Amino acid sequence: MADKSSQAILVAGAGIAGLTSAIALARAGFDVRLIERATRFEEIGAGLQLSPNASRVLIELGLGAAVARQAATPHDLAIRRLTSERVIASMPMNNAQDRFDSPFWTILRADLQTALIDAARGERRIAFLVGRTLDDARSTGNGVSVNVRTSSGGLERIEGSALIGADGLWSRVRPIVGEAAQPRYIGYEAWRALLPAADAPPDAMQDRVNLAMGRDAHLVHYPVAGGRLVNIVLVKKALSVRDDSRLGGWSAPGDPAELQDIVKTMKGPMRDLVASVASWQTWSLFDLGPLATWSRDRITIVGDAAHPTPPFLAQGAALAIEDAAILAQEAARTPEDFAGALRRYADRRRARAARVQRASQANERNYHARGLIAIARDLVIARLGGNGMLRRYQWLYGWTPDS
Numbered sequence: 001m002a003d004k005s006s007q008a009i010l011v012a013g014a015g016i017a018g019l020t021s022a023i024a025l026a027r028a029g030f031d032v033r034l035i036e037r038a039t040r041f042e043e044i045g046a047g048l049q050l051s052p053n054a055s056r057v058l059i060e061l062g063l064g065a066a067v068a069r070q071a072a073t074p075h076d077l078a079i080r081r082l083t084s085e086r087v088i089a090s091m092p093m094n095n096a097q098d099r100f101d102s103p104f105w106t107i108l109r110a111d112l113q114t115a116l117i118d119a120a121r122g123e124r125r126i127a128f129l130v131g132r133t134l135d136d137a138r139s140t141g142n143g144v145s146v147n148v149r150t151s152s153g154g155l156e157r158i159e160g161s162a163l164i165g166a167d168g169l170w171s172r173v174r175p176i177v178g179e180a181a182q183p184r185y186i187g188y189e190a191w192r193a194l195l196p197a198a199d200a201p202p203d204a205m206q207d208r209v210n211l212a213m214g215r216d217a218h219l220v221h222y223p224v225a226g227g228r229l230v231n232i233v234l235v236k237k238a239l240s241v242r243d244d245s246r247l248g249g250w251s252a253p254g255d256p257a258e259l260q261d262i263v264k265t266m267k268g269p270m271r272d273l274v275a276s277v278a279s280w281q282t283w284s285l286f287d288l289g290p291l292a293t294w295s296r297d298r299i300t301i302v303g304d305a306a307h308p309t310p311p312f313l314a315q316g317a318a319l320a321i322e323d324a325a326i327l328a329q330e331a332a333r334t335p336e337d338f339a340g341a342l343r344r345y346a347d348r349r350r351a352r353a354a355r356v357q358r359a360s361q362a363n364e365r366n367y368h369a370r371g372l373i374a375i376a377r378d379l380v381i382a383r384l385g386g387n388g389m390l391r392r393y394q395w396l397y398g399w400t401p402d403s
Contacts, residue, residue, distance in 0.1 A: 007143055008033045008127070009331070009338075010160035012134045012173055016109075017303025017320035018166030019116035023061055024328035025164075026125040030335070033160060034120065039131040039151055046192040046281070047224040047231025048109050049209065052100035053399040054318035057325045059102060060401070066115040071105035072223040075207045079381060081374075082214030085268045088378050091386040093209065099390070100397050106209065106222045106231065108194075112317070132156065134172050137163050139297035139339075162298040162338040164327065166320075169286060171305035177296040183286035183308060186364075189238040190285060190311060191254050193277040195230045197223070200276070203269035204230055211367075212270055215374075217262050218367040219270060220314075232277060235311065236262060237368075238284065254280035285310050287361075290354035294346035298338045302327060307353035312363035315356050315396070323349055325401040356396070 009025055011018045014036035022032045050058070050071070058067055077091040096104040120126045131151035138145055144163045148156050165173025169183055204210075209222040217236035224231045236259075256277065263274050288308045294301055303320035326348050330341040369377050384392065 007031075007159060007161040009162045009164060010035060010144065010146055010158060011164045011166055012146075013166035013168060013303075013305075014038070014117075014128070014130075015166060015168060015303070015320075016112065016116065016317050017168075017305070017323065018164070019113065019120055020057070020061075020321050020324035021164055021166055021302055021327055022126050023063075023116065023119050023123065024057075024324040025331060026120075026123040027061060028328040028332040030125065030328075030331060032123075032126045033129055033158065034126060035129045035132050035134060035146070035148060035158070037131070037133045046109060046194050046233070047106060047222065047229075048112065048317045049222070049314040050105040050107060050112070050321075051314070051318055052096050052102035052104060052397045054321040055105055056100075056102035056400060057321045060325070061119075063115055063119055066118065067105065067107065067112060068103070070111035070115065070225065071107040072207070072225075072227050073103055074106055074209045074222055076386065077209040077211060079211050079213070081378070082212040082217065082219060082262075082270065083265050083267060085270075089381045089384065089386050089389065090208075091389045096397070104397075106224050108224045108229070108231070109317075111225065129158070134165075134167065137173065137176055137299060139299060144298050162300075162331075162342065165299065165301040165305045166303050168304045169288070169308050171301060173299065173301050174291075174305050177299055177301060178293045179291050181288060181291065183288040186285050186287045186310060187237060188235055188285045188310070188364075189282055191234040191236065191259070191280045191282050193232045193280050194224075195232060195273070195277060197228055197230060200230045201269045201272040204273045210270075212266075213367045213369075213374075213377075214262070214265065215368055215370045219266075219274065221273060230273070232273065233311070234259065234262070234274065235285070235367075252282050254282035256280060287357075289357055290350065294350065295339075295342040298342065300327075300342040300346060306349070307357060309353075309357050309360050310364065311360075312367060313356065313360040313396075315360065319353055319356055322352070322399065322401075329401060352399070359396070 008031035011022050012035045022034050075094045078087045093104040132148040135147040146158045212219040221232045302323040309316045327345045330345040
C-alpha cells in the first residue's frame with residue numbers, strides 16, 4: 001500500500017479514463033486529486049460496448065453490480081451488408097462469461113460515467129477539483145507542479161506526487177511528455193442517436209449487436225439502458241471536418257436529410273430504424289499514433305490522450321479501462337518511485353494499444369470495402385463463422401491485467 005502521508009496523485013480529466021484511473025489508484029492505497037474542466041457532469045456521447053477485457057477490470061474494482069444494473073447483455077453480434085437483410089455470420093456474445101470469465105455488456109456512456117462518479121465520490125482518498133483546466137505542468141524531482149485555470153479565470157498551482165493525463169484526444173498533457181504529434185482527420189464522421197425501444201422497428205430490438213457494412217458507411221446498433229433504448233451509430237465518409245471537432249466537440253446536430261442517399265440503399269429494419277431518427281449528434285473522427293513516448297519523469301498519459309482509437313473495433317473505452325488497471329498495478333509495486341512505475345506502465349501498454357489501433361484501422365478498410373474485395377471479405381467471414389471470429393479475437397477479449 002502507498003504511504004498515506006505522501007502527496008496525492010493528480011489526474012487531469014474526469015472521463016472514463018480519468019475516473020477509472022482514480023478509482024484504481026485509490027483502491028491501491030493512493031490519495032488522488034481529480035482535476036476536471038467542467039463544473040457539472042452531463043451526458044456525453046451515447047452508447048458503448050464493454051467487452052470482457054474491460055468488464056473484467058470493472059468487476060475487479062467492485063463496480064460489476066453497479067454497471068450490470070444499467071447494462072444490456074447482447075446474445076450475439078450479427079454481421080451483414082448495409083444493402084442486405086441476410087446475416088453473413090453471427091458471433092456469440094452471451095457465452096462470454098464462460099469463455100472469457102467476464103461478460104460482454106452494452107451500456108450508455110452516461111450510465112457508465114455515473115457509476116464511476118458514484119464510486120469515486122464514495123472513495124475518501126479521491127478529491128474532485130472541478131472548474132479547473134490544466135494550463136501546464138512540470139516534474140520537480142520529488143513530485144509535480146501543475147498550473148490550472150479556474151472557471152473564473154484565475155491561476156492556481158497544485159502540487160502532487162505524479163500527474164496522469166486523462167484529458168482525451170486533444171490532450172494538454174501529451175505535449176508535456178514530449179509528443180508533439182497532433183490528431184489527424186481520417187475523412188469519416190460518426191452520427192449517433194438514441195431511440196426509445198417503443199419507437200424502434202420490432203426487428204431492431206432483438207437482443208444483439210448489429211453491424212452492417214457498406215462502401216461509404218457502416219451502421220451499428222444495439223440495446224442499452226437495460227433494453228429501454230436503442231443506441232445507433234452510423235459512420236460515414238465526409239467531405240470536411242466538423243467545425244467544433246478540433247475543439248473537442250462531439251455533439252454538433254446533424255440534419256437527417258444528409259443521410260437520405262445512404263438510407264435509400266438500406267434494406268428492411270435497418271432502413272426503418274435510421275429513417276425513424278429525428279435527432280442526431282455528429283462529430284468528425286481523428287486518429288493518432290501509435291506514439292513512441294507516453295511518460296516523462298512523473299507525468300504520463302492514459303486513454304485517448306495516449307492512444308486515440310477510431311470506433312471501428314469498439315475498444316476506445318476498453319483500452320482506457322485497461323490502462324487504469326496496469327497504472328495502479330505498477331504504482332503499487334513501487335510507491336516510492338513514481339517515475340519508474342509510470343515508465344513500466346507505458347512499457348506494458350504501448351504494444352497492446354498499438355495492436356488494437358492497427359486492428360481498428362484494418363476494420364475501417366474491411367467495413368468499407370467494395371467490389372471483389374467486399375465479396376472476398378464476406379466469404380472469409382462466412383467461412384470463419386461466429387465461433388471462428390470469437391477465437392480470432394481471443395487476444396483482445398481474453399486480456400487480463402496479468403497478461
